[in-house]
Amino acid sequence: MISEVEKIFSEFLEKKDLKLTSQRRTILHQAVKARGHFSAEELLGFSKGADRTISKATVYRTLALLKDSGTLEEHDFGGGKKLYEKAQGRRHHDHFVCIRCGKIIEFENDQIENLQDLEAKKQRFKVVYHSLKLFGFCSSCK
Ligand SMILES: [Zn+2]
Ligand SMILES: [Zn+2]
Known part of the structure; x- marks a missing residue:
């Protein structure tokens, strides 16, 4: 590696x-x-x-x-x-970000990835990379 x-x-x-x-x-x-x-x-x-x-x-x-x-x-x-x-040697993932404590949670979701690909195709947009972040409160902060 x-x-x-x-x-x-x-x-x-x-x-x-x-x-x-x-x-x-x-x-x-x-x-x-x-x-x-x-x-x-x-x-x-x-x-x-x-x-x-x-x-x-x-x-x-x-x-x-x-x-x-x-x-x-x-x-x-x-x-x-x-x-x-x-960035290398691992699967693509996206992130939840807690806006109170700063905790970052990674997730992988093939359905979300596929939807993004589908939408890009519709827009005839060539995606080079993406970074999806969802901001909010983690389970200990909400
Ligand atoms: Zn938190
Ligand atoms: Zn990460």
Whole structure:
């Protein structure tokens, strides 16, 4: 899994005349290892834990590259706070977002996916990606 992700990312970097430096590799590994959704600050913490010499600027620049290469997905779950999660090697899913405690619940629903495909076909729209978010209160907040 990691070697495949690493290959895709290094090919992406090559096209931009960039190299998969050891710091970039460390940040990539931390991002892929992270569970669920994480912020840039959290990725900085994980990366510094693995290599103290990694700077905030390097993490933020690498994060942008991870996003552009399709390795990570970026979500705005409200309030302008951006969270990331790995995009490869897992099934597509969508999210419920609790607007009180910030809890994020993932769901997969083939019927919803099919309806979206059907609607896109009707509109003759070619969907490249989508992100469905439903905002409200989780079971402990409602
Ligand atoms: Zn909640
Ligand atoms: Zn998710």
